[in-house]
Amino acid sequence: MTRAGAKAVRAGYHHGDLRQALIDAAEAVLAEKGVGGFTLRECARRAGVSPAAPAHHFGNLxxxxxxxxxxxxxxxxxxxxxxxxxxxxxxxxxxxxxxxxxxxxxxxxxxxxxxxxxxxxxxxxxxxxxxxxxxxxxxxxxxxxxxxxxxxxxxxxxxxxxxxxxxxxxxxxxxxxxxxxxxxxxxxxxxxxxxxxxxxxxxxxxxxxxxxxxxxxxxxxxxxxxxx
Amino acid sequence: MTRAGAKAVRAGYHHGDLRQALIDAAEAVLAEKGVGGFTLRECARRAGVSPAAPAHHFGNLxxxxxxxxxxxxxxxxxxxxxxxxxxxxxxxxxxxxxxxxxxxxxxxxxxxxxxxxxxxxxxxxxxxxxxxxxxxxxxxxxxxxxxxxxxxxxxxxxxxxxxxxxxxxxxxxxxxxxxxxxxxxxxxxxxxxxxxxxxxxxxxxxxxxxxxxxxxxxxxxxxxxxxx
DNA sequence: ATCGGTATCTTGACGTCGTCAAGATTTATT
DNA sequence: AATAAATCTTGACGACGTCAAGATACCGAT
CATH class of the missing domain: 1.10.357.10 (Tetracycline Repressor, domain 2)
Known part of the structure; x- marks a missing residue:
């Protein structure tokens, strides 16, 4: 597949810089939907990654x-x-x-x-x-x-x-x-x-x-x- | 059963003053758990009522x-x-x-x-x-x-x-x-x-x-x- | 160069949430 | 007493955060 994410290209199984990609995605979500529509899963989605992936970089929400x-x-x-x-x-x-x-x-x-x-x-x-x-x-x-x-x-x-x-x-x-x-x-x-x-x-x-x-x-x- | 709720007695199928009971429950939840732990279902629970009941009085959250x-x-x-x-x-x-x-x-x-x-x-x-x-x-x-x-x-x-x-x-x-x-x-x-x-x-x-x-x-x- | 350890990510599942449609029950109206 | 309206329940749906277990990729030591 080698699909491309919104911000960073998803080369293989590993992301490369998922931590930064998640922060970027989070800021984009905040800009678009505000703090009310903010969701961890949505951030993971935009970074092209599974819902559980962020846990390895940030622990939790x-x-x-x-x-x-x-x-x-x-x-x-x-x-x-x-x-x-x-x-x-x-x-x-x-x-x-x-x-x-x-x-x-x-x-x-x-x-x-x-x-x-x-x-x-x-x-x-x-x-x-x-x-x-x-x-x-x-x-x-x-x-x-x-x-x-x-x-x-x-x-x-x-x-x-x-x-x-x-x-x-x-x-x-x-x-x-x-x-x-x-x-x-x-x-x-x-x-x-x-x-x-x-x-x-x-x-x-x-x-x-x-x-x-x-x-x-x-x-x-x-x-x-x-x-x- | 005729069980008693936290604030108002639950006489029968109807509550009596569910609207006020929900507001009281909501304030109690806010006082205990703060705005982060606030939940519509929890308010309904404390008022002794089903999760869908509040909708008839407040529409939604x-x-x-x-x-x-x-x-x-x-x-x-x-x-x-x-x-x-x-x-x-x-x-x-x-x-x-x-x-x-x-x-x-x-x-x-x-x-x-x-x-x-x-x-x-x-x-x-x-x-x-x-x-x-x-x-x-x-x-x-x-x-x-x-x-x-x-x-x-x-x-x-x-x-x-x-x-x-x-x-x-x-x-x-x-x-x-x-x-x-x-x-x-x-x-x-x-x-x-x-x-x-x-x-x-x-x-x-x-x-x-x-x-x-x-x-x-x-x-x-x-x-x-x-x-x- | 290979091997083992570790970091990274996925899968699948669990419980909870807000909300809706449909039905049951009580109150109100005529 | 019969009908209408209001009130509440049941059951279900999708989405959420999080966890345990497994798959995959990187990396340093040998």
Whole structure:
């Protein structure tokens, strides 16, 4: 037969790179049918492989989803880093840039974003996943601190990520930034703002986010009392 | 046999109030197993009824979930209204009160909250659901406007809810409030802040939310330019 | 070059799921 | 009391995730 799969050619009994093919198939399924129509068997079907094959690479459905979620976090991190760098080059606000990047990344791959934050069983103990998650959060921390009217240049603070955030004086501001960005993204993605998009259009909402919401947010950060 | 169900007694062939019994069972399942372990057959089992029985009251799984989501919105609305009223009595901030109420309601019934916002197929055309959703949003609009340094007392603005929010000058502030509240709630509920709760504890996070996050938010609102 | 071990994939099956069509049973209407 | 409507059951269908056992291909040691 030597039939060809959707992404990778199926040469013989072995696939070659089934792991990557399954991830590609999973992303395609998420893009087409959304998180509701996502199925492990469908992914196997698209990769031209039996329903039990994925188990050898991902263990179970949770394993595949965790791999996707890791990609999701990496995508967010990469987009935020790139946007921040570009903003510096262009002389714009870095925090505004990463907010736009967060939102744009989620809208570009809504299925992937929902796997990350959608509370479908992920393996939180997976080391790659944990690292990707921590990296994304560290970017948020770094950029939020850079926007605060204090501690400019104390780069050594950026490094102590894992240990005890509890008493961190900037924690409120960090969580505020994340909450606004994540909240708006989630509401938009889940169709909660559709009744607005009907008249305003999605682009208008994006514009509103980066030109008004983020501005309000930054003003709140700049006016926050450093001695609090 | 005349066996007794979990919630309502099963007298004969007919149930009596199967619709309510199914909703109760569904909430119990959500509370015990979360949204991942939710199953229509399990709900029917707990109500002491065959797997096909729910179809006559809810059509399908989507119908039952939509009913739950309607309860979820009503719960949010009721809690926010009550908290705002109580805040006025106590001389506190109404906006802070509804923020706490939103968060507390979600934490009290996380499964229900996830049905509302978790992007598991709901019937957005259901009239009860639409009304419950609109009511919750209208409360947010009302309280946000009350916090703005303008338009105090122009109650007629509150009434024009459905028609064209597009050019509303307060839209950015409204969405900011909703984004912060919803974003923080979602992050906390989905375990994204667990690495903080390990050292700080969940109560500390709640305290941080109402004492620092909401304060920052309100300061942003008060400083927002009315002529923007 | 061959052989044995191991990684990879298939086959077949199990239990569970949502849903449908058809029939049984109870309630409501006239 | 007879007929209509509402309610619930039975039985079945296809699809799902997962497992155990077997088939096939690769790979390093000899």
């Amino acid at each position: 949770t394993g595949l989803l965790t791999a996707i979620a890791t990609l999701g976090f990496d995508g967010l991190s990469g987009a935020m880093d790139a946007a921040a760098e570009a903003a510096t080059q262009a002389g714009g606000s870095r925090l505004r840039a990463i907010g736009e990047a967060y939102l744009a990344t989620a809208l570009a791959r809504p299925g992937r974003f929902r796997v990350v934050f959608g509370q479908m069983g992920l393996n939180g103990e997976d080391p790659d996943f944990k690292q990707a998650s921590a990296r994304a959060f560290s970017i948020l921390v770094r950029e939020t601190r850079a926007e605060l009217p204090q501690d400019q240049g104390e780069d050594d603070l950026f490094s102590r990520l894992p240990p005890s955030f509890a008493g961190d004086p900037d924690l409120a501001e960090i969580l505020l930034v994340w909450s606004v960005t994540h909240g708006f993204t989630t509401l938009l993605l889940d169709g909660q703002l559709d009744f607005l998009a009907g008249t305003a259009g999605r682009e208008a909402l994006l514009k509103l986010h980066s030109e008004r919401l983020v501005v309000l947010l930054i003003s709140a950060l700049r006016s926050s009392d450093p001695s609090a | 989507t119908g039952l979930l939509t009913a739950i989501a309607t309860l979820g919105f009503d719960g949010l609305s009721g809690a926010m209204d009550a908290a705002a009223e109580a805040a006025t009595q106590a001389g506190g901030s109404r906006l802070r009160a509804i923020g706490e109420a939103y968060l507390a309601t979600a934490l009290a019934r996380p499964g229900r909250f996830r049905v509302v916002f978790g992007q598991m197929g709901l019937n957005g055309e259901d009239p009860d659901f639409k009304q419950a959703s609109a009511r919750a949003f209208s409360i947010l609009v009302r309280e946000t406007r009350a916090e703005l340094p303008q338009d105090q007392g122009e109650d007629d603005l509150f009434s024009r809810l459905p028609p064209s929010f597009a050019g509303d000058p307060d839209l950015a502030e409204i969405l900011l409030v909703w984004s912060v509240t919803h974003g923080f709630t979602t992050l906390l509920l989905d375990g994204q802040l667990d690495f903080l709760a390990g050292t700080a504890g969940r109560e500390a996070l709640l305290k941080l939310h109402s004492e620092r996050l909401v304060v920052l938010l309100i300061s942003a609102l008060r400083s927002s330019d009315p002529s923007a």
